[in-house]
Amino acid sequence: MAVYTDITDEELEALLADYELGEALSFKGIAEGVENSNFLLETDTGRFILTVFEKRVRGEELPFFLDLMRWLADHGYPSAAPIRDRQGRMLKSLRGKPAVIVAFLQGLSVRRPSVAHCREAGRGLAWLHQASEGFSGTRANDLNQAAWAPMFDRLKADAEALKPGLAAVIDGDLEMLARDWPSGLPTGVVHADYFPDNVFFHGAEFAGTIDFYFACVDAYAYDIAIALNAWCFEADGSFNITAARALLAGYEARRPLSAAERAALPILAHGAAMRFFLTRLADWGSTPPGALVKPKDPLEYERKLAVHRAAPDLVLFGAGA
Structure with missing residues (x-):
């Protein structure tokens, strides 16, 4: 997780117009990891993660990842489920790059595991x-x-x-x-x-x-x-x-x-x-x-x-x- 791609307020508003997630209340980049651009998104219906895919992830492979995450969530495994837009699509595009919004998963990672x-x-x-x-x-x-x-x-x-x-x-x-x-x-x-x-x-x-x-x-x-x-x-x-x-x-x-x-x-x-x-x-x-x-x-x-x-x-x- 990282931030390579900036998203403007106008771009975010246009993206959210495709979903039933309400209006954005806050939006900030997550400066961790090395692979993709990630943002913490809070709307008046909840908290989500927006990911813009960079670097190694190939667009044709994204349906596998998203379908897997949906499968796991539907079968009771605690993972961040991709959100579907009003037309049932999980995969979107921002700045010509593939993007997805997933549900915010509660919990904390640990830097020094016991x-x-x-x-x-x-x-x-x-x-x-x-x-x-x-x-x-x-x-x-x-x-x-x-x-x-x-x-x-x-x-x-x-x-x-x-x-x-x-x-x-x-x-x-x-x-x-x-x-x-x-x-x-x-x-x-x-x-x-x-x-x-x-x-x-x-x-x-x-x-x-x-x-x-x-x-x-x-x-x-x-x-x-x-x-x-x-x-x-x-x-x-x-x-x-x-x-x-x-x-x-x-x-x-x-x-x-x-x-x-x-x-x-x-x-x-x-x-x-x-x-x-x-x-x-x-x-x-x-x-x-x-x-x-x-x-x-x-x-x-x-x-x-x-x-x-x-x-x-x-x-x-x-x-x-």
């Missing part, structure tokens, strides 16, 4: 995987393992500028991941961006999930690996085994892992760290001037890669193996 938050986040992720069963939409993961080496070919100079010698290390990681990447694991719809800023709580209780714009069909265990990286590393770069055990215990309270999924967690976590290192590296020098956003540091995920490289068994300890 062990209790990690347990609840795991439960919420398993619930998401279960709630999406039966959803007929499909979308391949365009940031999967096969995409990483071609992506890095364009970023090697950036990696060297960031840290001399890093390009060769990343090449070695990519060779290992291509050779050993698991197959045949249980698959379904995954969030693929299950970070603390995308998960809401009431106190320490899971309250809902937002930002489904990387959702795709992939291995459930890969989604868990993304979450382990996002929730279970300390600020000093160390892996918190207690937090990992809590996250996995929360997950397995709803959906137990198979032996194959558990055994694959180390390489999946290594690969998940690679995915976010590469996209952060790509974003590092490409944020538009004037955007109300600070790109996320790729070195955070370079440090996580180093942990997985040196001690992959840490993830298995976290899994209770």
